Amino acid sequence: MSAAKTLFEKIWQRHIVAEHETSVLLYIDKHLVNEVTSPQAFDSLREAGRKPWRSRSVLATADHNIPTVNRQAGMHDEIARLQLNALERNCSEYGLHYYSLNDARQGILHVVAPELGETLPGITIACGDSHTTTHGAFAALAFGIGTSDVEQVLATQSLTIPKLKTMNVLLHGILPDGIYAKDIALAFLREFGTDCATGHALEFSGDVVAKLSMEARMTLCNLSTEAGARVGIIGVDDVTIDYLRGRPSSPKGRDWELALEYWSTLHSDDHAGFDRHLSFDVSRLTPQVTWGTTPAMTVGLDESVPDPRECRDPEAAMRALDYMGLAAGTPMRAIALDKIFIGSCTNSRIEDLRVVAEVVKHRKVAANIREALIVPGSGSVKRQAEQEGLHEIFLDAGFQWRDAGCSMCLGMNNDSLSEGERCASTSNRNFEGRQGRGGRSHLVSPAIAAAAAIAGHFAAPGEL
Structure with a gap:
């Protein structure tokens, strides 16, 4: 009989390419690219005579440094214009999936990918943005990375990551009316500090989490990085499945049935061992x-x-x-x-x-x-x-x-x-x-x- 595993361990072990004493080389399924953290990575890739290892894994859109009004007038400054032009040029040259500013689906990567069904349970995701942890709401291992890491993922489809400890955060109690996931996250950070999860993969669990919408779960996982966590994650349940059903990039037909079989395993086993446990009662929370x-x-x-x-x-x-x-x-x-x-x-x-x-x-x-x-x-x-x-x-x-x-x-x-x-x-x-x-x-x-x-x-x- 196999040993009980945490959700993190199940996905992590499935994606290990090579293991070293203090780190692993992890295969990355989905690479999200923006205009701010990618230009230097593409330049280095080009100078080395390399191409993206798996172009189909990349989803790109400009989000950080773009105007949100009067876009027809152009970019607001020269740096922003150069960043946008570089992203468009790099995506065109390497045949990457790019949502331009004129595309009705364009937006913040951590909003776009989930709503299109690009974020799926059990996959690994990397993005040059610290709030990539958002995608962990779908039982995905999602890592915010730096520009040099962006180049590594583009060139090798893998990422060198230090070995992580595991933490379970049990949210319990009855959530008062008018209290939201943002309140839970901020109160949790007040209680335990911004370094409580440093070096950990943080899993949220408990009845409170089970009753949250996917949008609320994304808010929780988004803010797990503010606790120092490298990963924030939540197991798959009916709420996850209902959200993903029928999304443009979600599996279809027989692939959907096969996906459900795998996704049903994506939760921490009973008696799985975590390195650290925290418990947080939400019953008396105020805004x-x-x-x-x-x-x-x-x-x-x-x-x-x-x-x-x-x-x-x-x-x-x-x-x-x-x-x-x-x-x-x-x-x-x-x-x-x-x-x-x-x-x-x-x-x-x-x-x-x-x-x-x-x-x-x-x-x-x-x-x-x-x-x-x-x-x-x-x-x-x-x-x-x-x-x-x-x-x-x-x-x-x-x-x-x-x-x-x-x-x-x-x-x-x-x-x-x-x-x-x-x-x-x-x-x-x-x-x-x-x-x-x-x-x-x-x-x-x-x-x-x-x-x-x-x-x-x-x-x-x-x-x-």
Whole structure:
């Protein structure tokens, strides 16, 4: 009888090409390529006289540094133009699957690949972006990689990865109404820190996870990288299968039946051994808001900015408060905002936009909000939202309705914060300067971002 295995071990062992003392050479099934982290990799590949090992494994689209408005006017700066041109040229030269800015399916890679059925259970995925962990919601091993790794995957269809430990995070309890996956992730990071999963493959499990939609599971796995995890993963169940059924690139016919047979094995066995276990009760969660410069610097909406002396790292907390322009003891609800950003690979899917529409319908963005952006994660999400009439609700409320892209999540295009501007953001990082030099970012769920837009400060939907 074979030994019990974790979900991670099942997929990992199936993909090992060669094993070394501290690392393995892992076969990569799907390679996602963007315009920012790939140009140098292609240049090096070309200089070495090599070609992509398996062109059909590559899916490419520009997402990081593209305009989300007035695209017909061209790119917003020279670097962005060169990056886009390089991606288009490289995809054309090597015959890679590329969704151009004119393609209705274009968008953020971590939104596009799942909704098209390119992300499938049991596969390995690599992408030059740290939030590639998103795809682990489908029981895939998905790795964020650097530019040199992008070249290795292009040239060899494999990736050198240090051996990872395994961690199981059991989410239990009853999730309160009005609490979302974003709140779970931020509260988890507050409790255990941004280094709790360093060097680990993190699996989310438990009844709470089983009741989450695929969109919510993607949010959880997306933010697992903020805990230091190299992989975030969730086992296959009926929710996974229902999401994938009928997707454009999902298996069809007999292949679908064979896939289901394999996918049904993609969960951790009973009594499988993990290197570390964490348990997190969601029953008493309230909406979460970050106050500092890491996702772990989080409090509940009903709380106040903490005293640095009571924080895990007092010096880091003092620096964060100085950068954020906040004083200890300030109620979170008293913090006025300048901008609202709803988007990113964390919270830009149709489920997120429906939540926002429910909150802002028949309401208006507050006068003190200088700009309120809603940026769908893909052209497909935008089209679905418009078919449902959500864009009319957004526009009537005073939001800007943009084209798909990463946008203000990292501020590489014209969507950014100015010095000192404060933003409620549904994105994944609140580091110094993340959304613009000197910008101050507060991470929240789409519901809280929407309510904050209407109130002009942090608020819950029920208080409007």
